[in-house]
Structures are given as C-alpha cells and as structure tokens.
Amino acid sequence: MNALIQDGSFVIGSLAAVEELSQKDKALLLVLSDSHGAETNLELPILEFGEKCDAIVFCGDGLSEFTRLLEKSKTDSVLSKCIPSVVAAVSGNNDFGGYVLNGEHLSFPLSITLNVCGHPFYITHGHRHSLFYGYESLAQSAYEQNGELCIFGHTHYALRSHSNGVFLLNPGSCARPRGGQPPSFATLQVSKESWNFDSTIYVLTPGKIHAYNPENN
Numbered sequence: 001m002n003a004l005i006q007d008g009s010f011v012i013g014s015l016a017a018v019e020e021l022s023q024k025d026k027a028l029l030l031v032l033s034d035s036h037g038a039e040t041n042l043e044l045p046i047l048e049f050g051e052k053c054d055a056i057v058f059c060g061d062g063l064s065e066f067t068r069l070l071e072k073s074k075t076d077s078v079l080s081k082c083i084p085s086v087v088a089a090v091s092g093n094n095d096f097g098g099y100v101l102n103g104e105h106l107s108f109p110l111s112i113t114l115n116v117c118g119h120p121f122y123i124t125h126g127h128r129h130s131l132f133y134g135y136e137s138l139a140q141s142a143y144e145q146n147g148e149l150c151i152f153g154h155t156h157y158a159l160r161s162h163s164n165g166v167f168l169l170n171p172g173s174c175a176r177p178r179g180g181q182p183p184s185f186a187t188l189q190v191s192k193e194s195w196n197f198d199s200t201i202y203v204l205t206p207g208k209i210h211a212y213n214p215e216n217n
Contacts, residue, residue, distance in 0.1 A: 004070060004087060004101060010109050012070070012101070013055075017085035022115035024192070027054040029116065030084075031171040031186040031199075033125075033153030035062030036094065038175035041204060043069055043079070045174065045185045048209055050082030053187070055116065059153030059171070060092025060125035063108055067099040074102070088114045092125035092153065113145055117192040122147030122166075126154035139163035149197055151188075158184045158201045158214040169199050172214070184212060 006012050013021075021027060030053040035042045042065055050056065058066050066089060073079040091108040099106040111124035122142035129138040131154055142150035142164075149167045157179050158172030172184035182203045189198040203212040 004083070004085075006101070006104065006106050010107060010112055011086060011088050011114060012106075013086035018115075021055055021086050022118065024054065024117050026192070027117050027190045029053060029055050029057055029188040029190065031057045031059070031151055031169065031188055032066075032174055033059035033061065033171050033185075034092070034156055034173035035065055035175045036173070037062065037065060039065035039068065041174040041183060042066060044204060045202070045209070046082050047079065049187060050084060053084050055084050055086040055088065055114070057114070057121075057123055057151055057188075058087070058089040059123065059151060060090050060108075061094045061153060062175075063089065063091065063095040063099055064097070067101055067106065070101050086114075088112055088123055090123055090125055093127040111141070111145075113147065117190045119148050119190060119192075119195070119197075120146050122150045124150070124152050126152035126170075131155050135161065135163045135168055139166045139168065142166045148195065157181060158186070158212070160199055160201075160215070167197055169197070172201065174204055181214060182212065184214075 030049050073083045114121045122145045151169050156173035159170040161168045171186035174185050187200050201212045
C-alpha cells in the first residue's frame with residue numbers, strides 16, 4: 001500500500017511522490033468521474049489500469065465510494081497494487097459529508113492544480129461553470145490558473161475539445177452517462193517534451209472494457 005496522505009495542496013500522496021510526478025519525462029493518468037454510488041464501476045477501471053498508471057484523477061460526484069476504495073486498498077493486496085502513489089480528487093455538487101483515509105479526515109476542494117511532467121493541470125467537477133451552455137467559463141478558470149489542460153466532469157458526457165488555448169477532457173460518467181453514451185472513463189498519456197496530450201476514452205460494460213471514440217457518436 002502506498003503512503004497515501006493528503007498534503008496542504010489537497011493532493012493525496014507523499015510530497016516526494018507529487019514532486020516525482022511533476023518531474024517525470026512521461027506519465028499515464030487514469031481519469032474517472034461521476035460514479036454516483038456505483039462503487040463497482042469505479043473499482044473495475046482501477047483494477048484494469050491502476051497498476052500501470054502514475055496517478056488517478058477523480059472529478060467528483062462519488063467521493064464516498066472513491067474514498068472507501070482507497071481505504072479498502074489498505075487490506076486488499078490486489079487493489080493496493082492498483083492505487084498509484086498520487087491521487088487527485090475534487091468535490092462535486094452531489095458530494096456531501098466527511099471522508100476519512102487512514103484515520104484522517106479529508107478535505108476535497110472544488111478545484112485543484114496538479115503538475116504532471118512539468119505541465120499544470122486544472123482539475124474541477126465543473127458545476128460552477130454553466131457547462132450546459134458552453135465551456136468558455138471553465139477554460140477561462142483553467143487559463144487563470146495557468147492550466148494547460150482542464151480535466152472535469154459533471155455533464156456525464158465524454159468530451160475532448162479545446163477552448164481559449166486549453167485542452168479540455170471529460171471522461172464521461174462511469175455509472176450514469178447521458179446523451180446516449182455508454183458508461184466511460186479515460187486514460188491520459190503525458191510527455192514533458194510535448195503539449196499534445198494523448199487521451200483515450202474507454203467504455204465500461206459488464207465483462208469487457210474497450211476504447212471508444214465519443215467524437216464519432
């Protein structure tokens with residue numbers, strides 16, 4: 001089990017692990033959002049991809065089950081291997097109550113900045129940005145925080161786009177998708193030498209996980 005503790009920036013992970021992530025030449029992130037109580041739908045992608053990832057990003061609306069999985073990984077040897085040393089999570093509009101990890105109370109902000117391979121990422125749920133009317137406000141907030149990439153949730157709709165010079169990534173909802181999309185999540189490949197972020201959206205269906213292109217649907 002990695003030493004998962006929450007630091008002053010609200011990132012979960014040791015200071016050394018967070019610093020190492022910022023300095024890596026390449027990193028792979030697992031991006032999840034909007035599980036809304038469906039713990040199994042969170043656990044399956046983590047078991048499938050977590051061990052090969054350098055960090056997990058959770059974009060809110062499901063913090064109860066997300067923190068339960070982190071706590072479960074303390075005693076579950078299989079799950080423990082699949083929790084990276086850095087975890088970044090934010091609060092959604094349906095996240096309430098207290099969350100505990102290793103006996104410590106956790107706080108999850110509405111937004112967080114995470115440095116990956118020298119690139120600052122702005123992470124938020126997105127419910128304060130009127131997302132159903134466009135992404136300009138969201139991209140502006142990311143820009144103001146020097147974010148080169150914005151990872152968000154809330155719409156339950158997988159998306160890869162650009163706005164105001166910021167790359168936008170929404171992994172969709174792993175439990176309650178909208179717009180005819182299937183339950184989904186994403187991985188994100190990051191390189192220190194490139195500003196082109198390589199993202200893959202995956203469909204989460206019983207018994208199988210496979211890549212999916214939301215732009216074609």
